[in-house]
Amino acid sequence: MLWRLALCAMIVLAGWWCLAGRNRPLPVLPEDSALAAKLKDPAVIARGRYLATLGDCASCHTAQGGQAYAGGRSLPTPFGSVPAPNITPDADTGLGRWRFDDFWRALHEGIGREGEPLYPAFSYTSFTKVTRDDALAIFAYLRSLPPVRRPSAASGLRSPYNVRSALAVWRAFYFKPGLYQPDRAQSMAWNRGAYLVQGLGHCNECHAPRGAWGQIATATPLSGGEIPAQEWYAPDLSTQAHGGLQGWNQQDIMDLLKTGQSPKGAAFGPMADVVATSTQYLDDEDLHAIAVYLQSLPARSLPASSHSTLDSDSLTSRGGAIYAQRCAACHGKDGLGVAGVYPPLDGNVSVVEPTGINATRAVLLGGFAPLTQANPRPYSMPPYAQQLDDADVAAVVSYIRQAWSNHASTVQERDVIKYRHTPID
Structure with missing residues (x-):
């Protein structure tokens, strides 16, 4: 009973928060000429294609047997299903009317074009770390795709989770926008790996435990957790003592991400999909950077089941x-x-x-x-x-x-x- 009263209070507070106008949509303005030129630059588009692949965007935004990035897939969560939208440049059902500032706000702040808070099934809790230049390249690539008309499916979220205004409270507790901040005490490779793993790669979205409200346990990043509503376990990624990848070297990690196999094991389940659609296409420099970063994760405590x-x-x-x-x-x-x-x-x-x-x-x-x-x-x-x-x-x-x-x-x-x-x- 107490949790229901608390939830009602949260929704009332969230409604007030929205009525106060904190999420008013940004005005729609034409792109300036310099930005418009960048969005058509073949080099920027090619970079965006690589980054979109690295972020595995197509995995969520493509229905089985459907056209790439045209949406149509519903993402399962413990609270019901969330439809992944069409992100091709179709004017009516995709991103055709979006400006880069709209896209940046969605990626960095988790706010939609009309000012609505986005459900965190879209991993803006990780994507907030992505740089503006990388976001621009991804947007340029998505704008270069052939437009596909495909309206979004209806939400499958159960009540009261389908009350979007309640996200204001969730965000207040569990989300803080912020770009990746390089650690100057670490190498360039380490920082590149940290940026990819923490940001665009959004590895923590699977490889970390979650609380009752779906929030990621940020105190124990990459320490392993059950993938919500999928009944698979994404393992701890530490290579140190008692870590899930204990004893793995850099080459083992690179091999798994590149080929799906390493001397220590093979990718299957959801990770097999990640390798097939994303990590196999990464260049060796980025694969090495990811391995360097993962090898720096701390040792873990001895699990209770070890005895x-x-x-x-x-x-x-x-x-x-x-x-x-x-x-x-x-x-x-x-x-x-x-x-x-x-x-x-x-x-x-x-x-x-x-x-x-x-x-x-x-x-x-x-x-x-x-x-x-x-x-x-x-x-x-x-x-x-x-x-x-x-x-x-x-x-x-x-x-x-x-x-x-x-x-x-x-x-x-x-x-x-x-x-x-x-x-x-």
Whole structure:
């Protein structure tokens, strides 16, 4: 009851905030001649195309089988679905009437062209760090696309989350606009990597825990978290002690982002999509910068689950037998896999992440590495949802999470039931 009263109070306050005029839309003015020339400069457009790819803009703003950047996809959130808009230059349904100042305000402040607060499913909490020059290049590229007429779908947000004015309160607590500020004590590569990871790459949007209102836990950046409404776990990205990528070197990180595979593991689930549509196209300098930055993340505290042991001899026997029959031919009796072909399971971040979601879903749904220019024929893992029952899946996942050098917690049969019936996307 108290939380409902508090929510009502927040909405009333938000309504007052909007009526006070703090979000009045900026006047629509023509671009000045110098800016208009930049928007048509082929070099600026080419730079914008690279940056839009780096930011993986098409991933959200393109419906499956649809035209690039024309919208039509609904993004799932714990509060309902949010439609991703058309960002082609169509005058009526896209960005055709937008000026660069409108685009900059949306990216930097999370405010739409009409002055409305945008839902943070659009990752302006990260994009606020993007420089004005980079934003201009992205806008120039989007303006260069062929216009596609496609109106936005209706919002699928549930009440009271569909009351847009309430975002004023959320923003007051959880959002502060601000450009990336270089750390002069760090190298150029480190700063470039920090800028890409924190800003346009918006890695924290998946790789950090979230609170009850969907806010990112900024005190523990890139420390891993469940991806909202998708039932996948984005692992901790520290390469230091007890980090999700403990023991990874710069080349391991670059290989995964470029090819979808590294000696330490392979990308699958949502990360496979990121590699396929975005990171494989990054130049080596940016990949190196990202790796430099990630290697600077601090060590983590020892997770509570690290002292887990196998529950019983029966679980060991059942999971081990299933592994020997179904998995060992590819991943090896020692869990080391085959280099460049089948990923290792011993020490694999997707196997030992805290929840067990990723390994469970891989067993149920299969593991499909991304097709990339550097790895055009990746090997995939077949799904076992029709061949193994829930108890079998729980046993084999628990076995691999605690075999060899792995010391993760067990997976329960009830968790398998839940993940078996979770949509893939």
